[in-house]
Amino acid sequence: MEKIIIFDTTLRDGEQSPGASLTKQGKLEVAYQLAKLGADVIEAGFPISSPGDFDSVKLVAQNVKGPVICGLARCMKKDIEAARDCLKYAKKRRIHVFLATSKIHMKYKLKKPEEEVIRLAVEGVSYARRFFDNVEFSPEDASRSEREFLYRVIEEVILSGATTINIPDTVGYAIPDEFGGLIRSIKDNVPNINKAVISVHCHNDLGLAVANSLAAVKNGAGQVECTVNGIGERAGNASLEEIVMAISVRKDLFDFSTGINKKEISKSSRLVSKLTGIPVQPNKAIVGQNAFSHESGIHQDGVLKKSITYEIMRPQDVGFSGSNLVMGKHSGRHAFRERLKALGFSLKEAELDKAFERFKALADKKKEVFDEDLAAIVEEELALIPEMYHLEDFRVTSGTNIKPSASVRLKKEKRILEAVSEGDGPVDACYKAIDKIAGIKGRLIDYSIRSVTSGKDALGEVSIRIEVGKSQTSGRGASTDIIEASIKAYLNAINKIVKL
Ligand code: KIV
Ligand code: ZN
Numbered sequence: 371m372e373k374i375i376i377f378d379t380t381l382r383d384g385e386q387s388p389g390a391s392l393t394k395q396g397k398l399e400v401a402y403q404l405a406k407l408g409a410d411v412i413e414a415g416f417p418i419s420s421p422g423d424f425d426s427v428k429l430v431a432q433n434v435k436g437p438v439i440c441g442l443a444r445c446m447k448k449d450i451e452a453a454r455d456c457l458k459y460a461k462k463r464r465i466h467v468f469l470a471t472s473k474i475h476m477k478y479k480l481k482k483p484e485e486e487v488i489r490l491a492v493e494g495v496s497y498a499r500r501f502f503d504n505v506e507f508s509p510e511d512a513s514r515s516e517r518e519f520l521y522r523v524i525e526e527v528i529l530s531g532a533t534t535i536n537i538p539d540t541v542g543y544a545i546p547d548e549f550g551g552l553i554r555s556i557k558d559n560v561p562n563i564n565k566a567v568i569s570v571h572c573h574n575d576l577g578l579a580v581a582n583s584l585a586a587v588k589n590g591a592g593q594v595e596c597t598v599n600g601i602g603e604r605a606g607n608a609s610l611e612e613i614v615m616a617i618s619v620r621k622d623l624f625d626f627s628t629g630i631n632k633k634e635i636s637k638s639s640r641l642v643s644k645l646t647g648i649p650v651q652p653n654k655a656i657v658g659q660n661a662f663s664h665e666s667g668i669h670q671d672g673v674l675k676k677s678i679t680y681e682i683m684r685p686q687d688v689g690f691s692g693s694n695l696v697m698g699k700h701s702g703r704h705a706f707r708e709r710l711k712a713l714g715f716s717l718k719e720a721e722l723d724k725a726f727e728r729f730k731a732l733a734d735k736k737k738e739v740f741d742e743d744l745a746a747i748v749e750e751e752l753a754l755i756p757e758m759y760h761l762e763d764f765r766v767t768s769g770t771n772i773k774p775s776a777s778v779r780l781k782k783e784k785r786i787l788e789a790v791s792e793g794d795g796p797v798d799a800c801y802k803a804i805d806k807i808a809g810i811k812g813r814l815i816d817y818s819i820r821s822v823t824s825g826k827d828a829l830g831e832v833s834i835r836i837e838v839g840k841s842q843t844s845g846r847g848a849s850t851d852i853i854e855a856s857i858k859a860y861l862n863a864i865n866k867i868v869k870l
Contacts, residue, residue, distance in 0.1 A: 374592060374626045375567065376613075376628050378404050379602070381414050383602040384646070387648060389844075393843075399645065404434075408631040412437045418452040438464050439457060440463070449467075469510060472512075505532050534567045546585040549586055553568060553586045573606070574605040587617070597610060598642040599643060599654070610630075611638075619682055633688070639656075701729075742822045750862075758864075759865060760781045760861070761779075761858060774796045778790075791803040801856075804864070808868070812860070830852040832848075832859040845858075
């Protein structure tokens, strides 16, 4: 069975999602998780694009063992040198150079004729080969490029030493039959193509990124580029979990395997969502909250009789716990630790103490504590952001005919700071009070709330995006009290910014 190389670009194309921004520590955390997930290649960033990106690619290269660590570069010396300088720390490294080859991009963006584009591509790949054995080349907007020109570019860059040729559907324009045909035609028309691996990189503008990637695999692609939760530029990239599970569930059609540890899928999805601040839509395939829920009576009846009636895979296959109700207020520390272990969390003693305290407080308010509740509180406790401001307590007044107001007390190191404010609503009043304490002016860009489980006593999880000065960041907080969850999310975001 041929192994398909999974090239994860969550930290590069994924981070280009509108609204996503990860701290360096956050990127490192995601990279560790991608290594656990079994990604073969991690594209850690675009080093020349900013000093922050350079540092995070370097951090990942220095620390993450297992996968090949890759950095993106244009066909320019300064880009290639920046990638060289931060990737030199990686045990296994790759550079990914790209240059547009479609008529539209060459005419309007590059303003360069075909011959010049071929020369730049060849020079870029040759220069990259001075520092890297492993060089990937992408003819950007390949799916809209003239076929004959595309074949020529590919042949030339392979002659110059490219070891992987990535075919991007940059604007998500392709249709599966057509895209599969493109890969087949490259195999048939580029004389030296067997000297390189063919890769594909599909965007989801028409909702076809996964279908196009699978069509490419069937037609000879040996690598797929994808992201966790399908995040990425505009409508996103092909989703890693959907590609991996399609290949696995439909073994009868795909004689391929991947090295992905499927049981790490749901954890990876939660982590990426938490750290980027991009929620996963409930009906998202594989990792959405409803992906394994059966609402209709007929379906429930069928699943109870035999799960295969309506389930093509089991939630446990992708790392969701099989059990439902787990713990209550009488559960002890030992049971708590064991349950967390089963959910894939291994906590240090101090972290376990804090998480157990949170669990007890939650169990006091909520009779039944579910695995999802446990995951939410543990992930919050494990957040790598040191807490500059910590919520001590708050009080809000709100009603139909009164102006909402809030009084908030925060702890900063050993000091207790307090402020009172009015607002448009109780959350706004709390945020304004926090702004007074922290001496900042936060602008709320995005706010969403979801219940972690069902029931009136469910934990509410708030995800926000805020802007303070020129910095934008996300925050998340969970509580059975949605005002408290909102405050925690705001503090989580502010703690990231004041740390920057
Ligand atoms: O979508 C695209 O074309 C890209 C390239 C840099 C591969 O992201
Ligand atoms: Zn892309």
